Ligand SMILES: Nc1ncnc2c1ncn2[C@@H]1O[C@H](COP(=O)(O)OP(=O)(O)O)[C@@H](O)[C@H]1O
């Protein structure tokens with residue numbers, strides 16, 4: 001086997017069990033990875049300098065194909081209702097088959113960190129079959145200084161082989177696609193999917209497993225901080241597509257990260273060193289910072305269509321998927337933090353994309369309401385983004401990230417509750433979804449309105465506003481916010497058909513209540529009482 005690039009000479013691919021590899025390219029940086037990716041026809045060069053790759057049939061994550069090894073140490077730790085299980089024997093067979101599949105191949109390896117706080121980081125080594133995947137994960141995670149590479153020994157090893165086809169009968173999985181995590185052996189195997197996001201979310205899942213034991217709250221959230229040191233940081237929880245990336249990019253604040261953070265006694269820290277932004281209908285005006293990254297050498301664009309002649313990207317083209325993406329290192333954003341760390345948050349924002357159009361654009365939450373909405377994890381999927389979906393569909397994904405949470409939600413919920421109380425954090429619920437009606441009749445909340453409301457929340461002025469109680473959800477909604485049309489703050493006023501509003505709101509309340517039944521025995525009475533209730537409707 002030939003090794004190319006900076007590496008730890010004493011700790012290489014043989015330790016991971018690889019045999020008869022043709023070559024391992026270690027820690028290549030962007031220019032070499034471009035050469036390898038383009039030379040293998042893995043992708044194309046876009047007009048502005050980004051590398052564009054397509055992923056074939058998998059253009060998003062495959063949560064149903066994700067499995068955790070159930071063994072003596074995970075048995076009592078993992079929330080098995082939410083995580084698929086495979087046996088240690090099935091994992092051993094899968095691992096051996098992965099190593100066999102890699103024989104004779106050229107692989108790319110990146111030695112990276114997950115976690116900007118050295119006290120709580122994981123050293124993640126990622127072996128990939130594709131050069132563009134190596135560039136993607138190098139962009140997304142934290143890149144060690146070159147001087148740290150000779151002594152780098154990984155804690156976690158990820159092997160990503162999209163050309164591997166799993167066998168459900170042999171490997172205990174569900175299809176030819178598999179994401180298998182062995183927390184005891186600290187190995188992740190990704191096969192049968194070329195969607196690059198699986199790699200970064202595997203590191204996230206690993207940290208979500210280990211960090212609670214270190215007293216650190218891991219969170220599916222973006223984060224930014226005021227430029228003035230006393231202004232404090234803010235975190236934005238939200239499921240995919242709710243606006244974590246879009247809204248954390250704010251030229252008046254410092255960006256920490258767009259997706260995954262931890263909260264320790266020292267403050268908050270990014271798990272990553274890059275961002276993974278959605279590019280569908282990306283607008284230069286509404287999202288100038290993100291747009292600019294698509295015109296740079298080093299950015300990876302995934303499933304974005306480019307013109308065959310000019311190589312200019314067409315962000316309106318969803319012919320491969322709605323989930324088109326660009327991945328870039330944090331320093332491509334001018335006002336990104338150099339450390340990935342900030343003090344304790346002053347504000348927590350829970351983002352929801354309400355496709356029914358009944359949630360107000362912003363509400364202030366009590367601690368108990370924040371816990372209720374954190375455990376509920378509500379957003380809505382829109383028809384067209386998934387096969388078979390004909391109308392908006394409510395999704396309740398606990399902790400705003402159920403697919404990445406190996407432990408029971410109460411493990412994360414209790415940590416968050418204590419941190420909110422200890423640091424007297426203001427909590428908000430923000431609807432980035434529909435207003436004036438649901439999908440089909442209403443329109444998406446203008447980004448300009450959401451940004452204006454957030455600015456007022458984060459600078460502290462909104463806390464002092466006059467509030468009214470939402471008749472359905474019970475939380476406090478501001479009556480007026482400078483620069484925002486007042487009627488948009490009261491959803492019923494934005495609907496032409498008031499009867500339809502009342503009926504839709506009652507339906508959504510019922511969905512919340514049905515969903516929350518599974519948490520009722522895990523929470524205190526104040527949290528149970530913090531949800532919407534049938535009484536609130538009658539009143
Ligand atoms: N009011 C709004 N707030 C935030 N995003 C919005 C809004 N209206 C439309 N969008 C669009 O919704 C998408 C949000 O995606 P993104 O920020 O990547 O979400 P996440 O990071 O939570 O997955 C972007 O494509 C953005 O342009």
Ligand SMILES: C=C(OP(=O)(O)O)C(=O)O
Pocket residue numbers: 060061197201239240241244259276
């Ligand atoms: C990477 C992902 O997360 P997000 O959409 O929140 O960026 C994903 O869902 O694939």
